[in-house]
Amino acid sequence: MDEFDAFDALCEPPPAVDSREWMDTLLKSRCKVPRMWPFQLEHSMDINKKKDVFCVIATGMGKTVLVEQQAEVATARGLRALAINEDTVREAALEKRDLWLELMRGDDVRVAIMTPQMVKSKRMQQLLNSRDFVALVRWVSIDEGQLIEQKDGVFAAGYLSLSILRFKLNSSAVWIVVTATATKARAPVMAKKFGFKPGAYIDARYSTQSQIHPTLLRTRPYRNAEDIVPTVIFAKTIERGFSIMDYLDKLIPSTIPDAGFLIKLYNGLMTSTYRRNLKSDFAAGKVRVMVVTDTAAYGFDVPNVRRVITTDLEDYFEEMEQKFGRAGRDRQPAEMIAFAPSWVRNLAPDTIPSTKAGRDEEEKRAKLREPIRSWFNPVPHFCCRHAALHCNSEACTLQPDCCGPVHDPNASRIDLLRVAEWKEHFSRLQAAEELASTPRLRTDGAFIVLTQHMRTSLSHMIDRWSHQMWARIRTSRELPCSIFFPPFILQAILDKAHLCMDLDNLKTITKGWEYFDECGATLLKFLVETMTGFDAIFDELAESGGSDAGERLKISPDARTLFRLATIPILKAFCRANGCKVSRNKEDLIERLMLYFAR
Structure with missing residues (x-):
């Protein structure tokens, strides 16, 4: 009987061309989906009838x-x-x-x-x-x-x-x-x-009421990669995004496999191939957090985003809503978190500080557009969801779990417990890092602690070194040098340059630098030569000349480079200490110093 039914089904005539059944069959077949949303089918028919929509x-x-x-x-x-x-x-x-x-x-x-x-x-x-x-x-x-x-x-x-x-x-x-x-x-x-x-x-x-519920952050300290909720974080600038990624990287224990690759940047400087691969890795769970710019605010379609976070106060509510719309696109529960400065919260007139700062904040609050102000100041009868729908001229039906900030009585208590867990986690982490790093970072007195002028010069020199090295090893011209040599690595070296006398110390100081195995030895050689030159300058400044110090700088292969990248104040100070004529021209200063050591 079943075989005859199947045969009869095969013999049924196809639906008439341009009919609703024909459009439904065509779209499901071509789009490889089990069913169409009613509005998709409805307006496909309109378009087929040459009607604008x-x-x-x-x-x-x-x-x-x-x-x-x-x-x-x-x-x-x-x-x-x-x-x-x-x-x-x-x-x-x-x-x-x-x-x-x-x-x-x-x-x-x-x-x-x-x-x-x-x-x-x-x-x-x-x-x-x-x-x-x-x-x-x-x-x-x-x-x-x-x-x-x-x-x-x-x-x-x-x-x-x-x-x-x-x-x-x-x-x-x-x-x-x-x-x-x-x-x-x-x-x-x-x-x-x-x-x-x-x-x-x-x-x-159709209703613009999304299935995403505003909620508060409830995340425990991470124990494995799966603890990290698939998240998209919006930052206004690439620099801010990098800072966020750097901070979040420090929250992930090094015991988690591929800890340094779970959080990635996504912005307009990245190539289309990089962005495409990143979305695939995110969908597969290999990447857990993407820190993105406004490049991803429109049309960014990754189905498994469970959380969206905005870190800057938007000028228009529509912009914030677009970003929140990146979450829950697979129709599964998702949450959104919006960070904003404290002054966005409404204050009772009699509680507004009479100070200039208080008046300035009240003026900024007054300039906030609706429903931005309403959204960040929810009350039970006009919560975040109500504010969003009101913006689009739609009515809101309150639900028991309508909005985390005001309709979840346990939200504050649970979040305070989570904050306490994070604080305890950070305390343990800091104590462990201090215990682990103290005995390994010892100086043999080979290098001095840099003065502020020398520190500035070293920063310029390392910056030039990193760009030269990145130009040799990068795989794409579009990738910025900050991917290779992040600012936090530069800062760590500047803070502890006098301890960079061997590879073990340098590895400890540059913890988290993913290119250490490939470029660590080259960087160490550069730092040793540079710090040796700085030592010579320091000796000359302290002793007003000395053949031994002069010989040390004279034999340094990077002496001219050291002088060229040093700041003018330190070059002038060195000239005064050694009886060289001071000039406002940096090239003149360099030539006089080179002649001083050549005599």
Whole structure:
């Protein structure tokens, strides 16, 4: 009986072309998914009927992925796709390929995904002036439509150029714009800026209520890699991101396998290959924390992010909401944590300090935009979730676990216990480090403790050494030197340069430097030569000349380099101590000092 049923099913006629069943079958087959979201099927039908669509829906609902990921997904579905951004264009050129030329020819290209900045590029404008190319464009899909209203920022100019794009394409081209943050009042305004005609497009709106609940941090000190919740941390600048990564690295016990590779940076300086591999490693659990810049705020689609943390106060709530939307995209529970300065908290009028600092803070609070201020000042009847939905003109139904800060009675108690555990952990860790490091770091008196001028000079010299070394061993020109020689390693050497007399001491001082095995010996040789030169300068300053000290500096192979990178104040001080004429010109000072030791 079952065999006959299966045969009958195979003999059933296929659904009629352009029918809802036909679209559902086609999308599930091509997209390799068991089911479509109702809104995806609904608006696929609209697009197939050549209707423009402006859709407002929460992040994580399946409306977008990154540029490179879109191209990869399309290719996997049997569609030829091109990802066009600054990285892919540059990398293709190295392979003697011209992506713009491939796009212009059309050939078998079915999908072209590009960043807004590339739309305004000279090559793209040339394509838009070609009637043959314009005739090939059938659909235009734009994500993060709210950026059309951004007055400044990296995306502002690019999105403004998209509004002009409408007038350069044929009227038959179908437009789809999606966004997660648009009030009912602003959505028609945004649509108009994209050239949508009132009443002539599908105005779709779904709840922007995300499944992510605001909560407080509840993490115990780490015992293994799995204790580290898959987390994305946003930092405004690359430098700040590096500082955060450096700090978090110190929280991970060295007993955890690959402890130095569990936290990685993600920013616009990294190559597309590096970013793609990093996302794969994060999804596989090899990397547990990504410290990212605003590069990852829009369209960053990694499914298993369980926690998002913002470390800077945003100017607009929409920006913060976009970042929070990176979590829980696999529809599993996730949490978000927002750090902000203490002055964002509302104070009763009679408790505001009368000091200048108190008045300044109240002035800054008054300038905070809504709902930023409401979000950071939740109360039971208007919690964080309520503030977010109110921003998008939506009603909020309070839930027992609606918002961690005000609807979880145990939150404060549990978090205080976690803080106490961390404090105890840090105390034990500090005691263990002091006990372990004290007996190993001993000086034989070979080198002096540097003066401030010498310390500054050494900092310049090590900086030059690190850039020269990185230029020799790096695998990609785009990777910054800070990856090779982090600032905290430089700081550690400057603090204990007089102890760098052997490899064991240097290894202890530069603990956490992942390139020590490869470059430690070279660095030690450089430091020994430099510190020997500094010793000679110190002796001359202290004794006002001496043949022995002079000989020591004279035979140093790095004497001229040492003088050249030394600061002018120390060169002047040395000249005065040894009877050399002082000059304001650094080159003159160097030549006089070299002649002094040559005589």
